Amino acid sequence: xxxxxxxxxxxxxxxxxxxxxxxxxxxxxxxxxxxxxxxxxxxxxxxxxxxxxxxxxxxxxxxxxxxxxxxxxxxxxxxxxxxxxxxxxxxxxxxxxxxxxxxxxxxxxxxxxxxxxxxxxxxxxxxxxxxxxxxxxxxxxxxxxxxxxxxxxxxxxxxxxxxxxxxxxxxxxxxxxxxxxxxxxxxxxxxxxxxxxxxxxxxxxxxxxxxxxxxxxxxxxxxxxxxxxxxxxxxxxxxxxxxxxxxxxxxxxxxxxxxxxxxxxxxxxxxxxxxxxxxxxxxxxxxxxxxxxxxxxxxxx
Numbered sequence: 001x002x003x004x005x006x007x008x009x010x011x012x013x014x015x016x017x018x019x020x021x022x023x024x025x026x027x028x029x030x031x032x033x034x035x036x037x038x039x040x041x042x043x044x045x046x047x048x049x050x051x052x053x054x055x056x057x058x059x060x061x062x063x064x065x066x067x068x069x070x071x072x073x074x075x076x077x078x079x080x081x082x083x084x085x086x087x088x089x090x091x092x093x094x095x096x097x098x099x100x101x102x103x104x105x106x107x108x109x110x111x112x113x114x115x116x117x118x119x120x121x122x123x124x125x126x127x128x129x130x131x132x133x134x135x136x137x138x139x140x141x142x143x144x145x146x147x148x149x150x151x152x153x154x155x156x157x158x159x160x161x162x163x164x165x166x167x168x169x170x171x172x173x174x175x176x177x178x179x180x181x182x183x184x185x186x187x188x189x190x191x192x193x194x195x196x197x198x199x200x201x202x203x204x205x206x207x208x209x210x211x212x213x214x215x216x217x218x219x220x221x222x223x224x225x226x227x228x229x230x231x232x233x234x235x236x237x238x239x240x241x242x243x244x245x246x247x248x249x250x251x252x253x254x255x256x257x258x259x260x261x262x263x264x265x266x267x268x269x270x271x272x273x274x275x276x277x278x279x280x281x282x283x284x285x286x287x288x289x290x291x292x293x294x295x296x297x298x299x300x301x
Contacts, residue, residue, distance in 0.1 A: 033157035035256040040214040042255025045229020060226025063125030067098030068219035077140035092216030152223040152278035227285025
């Protein structure tokens with residue numbers, strides 16, 4: 001398909017042309033969904049890594065996505081006639097529940113919460129709620145629908161669904177940018193931030209709300225994709241430094257480009273079939289996670 005055809009489908013739409021119909025109804029909403037999800041996951045990863053000072057923080061590794069997945073399983077099993085807005089609400093609630101449990105477990109002990117304990121707690125909660133989701137899939141015969149959704153992909157994105165979630169994306173992204181100076185101070189440590197007069201509890205609360213909203217929105221669009229929020233912030237910090245006033249906007253840009261490129265790669269690598277985004281990111285993300293874990297272990301020792 002020529003570039004001029006795509007340009008014409010956007011700015012000179014002709015209902016009689018099949019190519020224009022395909023671009024308008026399938027390709028364009030899919031690309032916009034990739035942009036929204038990629039930017040959201042990268043921004044949430046940057047926020048989590050900055051506020052917790054944990055370089056391995058990611059919505060998929062911290063149990064947040066697994067909570068949204070469990071909420072989606074509940075919707076598929078018990079609410080077959082639900083609206084898209086109800087699904088979005090459930091995924092955000094599921095993310096909030098698992099986040100609260102993860103932070104609660106990681107806070108046990110004399111040393112309190114540490115990056116290592118937070119990651120271990122997140123992985124444990126992810127496994128637990130993944131098991132709950134599998135139980136519901138078997139019990140209520142929703143395994144095929146849940147597997148299709150958890151594989152990850154934006155092929156089924158629709159305009160009416162994007163219109164529902166776009167306010168969350170816009171508000172969450174703008175909120176993250178507004179909080180970015182405070183996140184920079186938080187990345188120095190809670191004691192230092194409090195000593196500089198920062199209201200750390202308020203910043204943590206607002207940051208958590210933004211992470212939950214953007215993660216829930218992303219999961220309901222594309223499924224529980226991990227490692228985007230882990231990889232992109234590290235690349236951005238390497239390129240532009242440690243100031244979150246620049247990191248968060250750059251993460252939005254790089255995350256969007258990363259997901260669009262990965263989606264295109266997934267469509268081309270095994271034509272005419274599509275490779276799920278979850279598979280692509282697992283192949284890239286698992287080695288990077290092991291590299292970070294090894295690096296953290298050396299620093300800890």
